[in-house]
Amino acid sequence: MSKVLDSIRVLEIGGLGPGPFCAMHLADLGADVISVVREAENTGPTGTLLNRGKRSVFADLKSEAGRQLVLTLVASADVLIEGMRPGVMERLGLGPEECLRVNPELVYGRMTGWGQDGPLAPRAGHDNNYASVAGALWGCSPADARPVSSFAMVGDIGGGALYLLTGLLAGIIHARQTGKGTVVDAAIVDGAAHMLNLALSARQRGMVADERGQSMYDSSPFYETYVCADGHHITIGAIEPQFYVLLLQTLGLTGDPDFATAQHDRSAWPKRRARLQTIFLQQSRARWQTVFESTDVCFGAVLSPLEASQHPHMRARGVYNERGGVLQAAPAPRFDGRAYETSEACNAGAHTQAVLDALAHGDVQKVWRR
Incomplete structure (x- = not known):
């Protein structure tokens, strides 16, 4: 089956988290991805899930x-994807200047937590740090x-990998229209903050307060998570x-x-929540699934990935599958009603x-699959 990104060639400078996820996502959609990694990163006999659809090459940069x-x-x-700290x-x-000199149409994707500039740019961090400073953990x-x-x-994937993906695809369109490459600065703090615009729109309309516990989404009894008789949870x-x-x-x-x-x-919300807590504690999660999943109540059971x-x-949509004994989610989204394998x-x-x-033989066509 041909895929929507079959014509795209991606060079990934191997790293951790959002960069490899973005490259995997591109590979899921058909891009030809070569990942360059340090030999010390070879941690086991099987390929990590984030290597799916890629080819991997050892190199000491x-x-x-x-x-x-x-x-x-x-x-x-x-496309080139790198997730080093600024300046590395x-x-x-191998910075943008050197790479764009070699290939002026290259889309050079940079994935960081804090961005390429700003007071925190040179500092280390992780997903929860970026999401918290961006306001997205609040x-x-x-x-x-x-x-x-x-x-x-919230951080690595939502604010990071998927915003990098958006920037890369926009850069590819621009390069193919103009013949000019671009540098994409995808900072997790930028993306995580951008995702808040829906909440900020609700704030503009008075639906989200500046104090925790004072908004419909974190205090109402009808938008809540409840515990069931068996200790599992459901969402309303x-x-x-x-x-x-x-x-x-x-x-x-x-x-x-x-x-x-x-x-x-709002004055009735505490008593209503208490009543609903008592009611939902009377039955198991499975029982509530039986009651609600055939209705439009807006209900969801809280499930582990395995569940x-x-x-x-x-199962009907084939969202999850196992390859080599590894549970993983299938490529998304779907195109023309078909899910990619x-x-x-x-x-x-x-x-x-x-x-x-x-x-060594100067055969670029054998380097890339297409």
């Missing part, structure tokens, strides 16, 4: 041979609990009036005195000799 290998591959690539690629002689818990970062989701998101009415009908609460006033009567892979809806993940350095042999 501090050596002249490693530098020349990268520049040779850059000459015929559409320049010190290696609302990730009830007001009486500590904010918790969902592993890599009955924001719209018709869904709220349906929630009350399904639970037999229509006409109940505790729910007699308007849905947005999610077995949910009938996820999940590719195998390669071992680190598995294609070193093949790529070096092709370069």
Whole structure:
């Protein structure tokens, strides 16, 4: 099956987290990805999930041979992805200036947490640090609990990898229209903050407060997470009036005195939440799934990734699969109603000799798959 990015060649300078995820995503969509990694990064006999659909080459970028290998591959690539701290690629002689001199149409993608400039640019950090400083971690818990970062989701993936992907695709379009490459500075703090614009729009309309625990999304009983009799959790998101009415009908609460006033009567919210907590504690998560999943209440069971892979809806869509005993999510999104197949993940350095042999013979067509 041909894929939407079949014509794209990507050179990834191997790193951690969002950069490799972005390169995997591009490979999922058909891009030809060569990942250059240090030999010390070969940590096991099987390829990491983030290597799927890629080819992997060992190189020491501090050596002249490693530098020349990268520049040779850059000459015929559409995209380069790097996730070093600011200034590192320049010190290696592989910064944007050097690479764009070799290939003026190159889209040079830079993935960092803090960005290429600013007071924190040279500092180390992780997903939760970037998300917290960007303001994106502030609302990730009830007001009486500590904010918790969902592993890599808000920062590394949401604010990082996917914004880098957007920038790279925009850069490719620009390069193909103008013949000029570009440098994409994808900072996790920028992307995580940009994702807040929906919440900031709600703030503009008075739906989100500047104090935790004072907004519909973190204090109302109809947009909440509840614990069940078996210790598992469910989510209710009955924001719209018709869904709220349906929630009350399904639970037999229509006409109940505790729910007699308007849905947005904030003075009644604490008592209503307490009532719903008591009700949901009476049955198991599976029982509530049976009650709600055939309705429009806006309901979801809180599932682990393993549990999610077995949910009938996820199974029907083929969202999860196993390759080599590794649970993973299938490529997304879908095109023309079709889901792309999940590719195998390669071992680190598995294609070193093949790529070096092709370069030695000056055969670019054998270096790249297309």
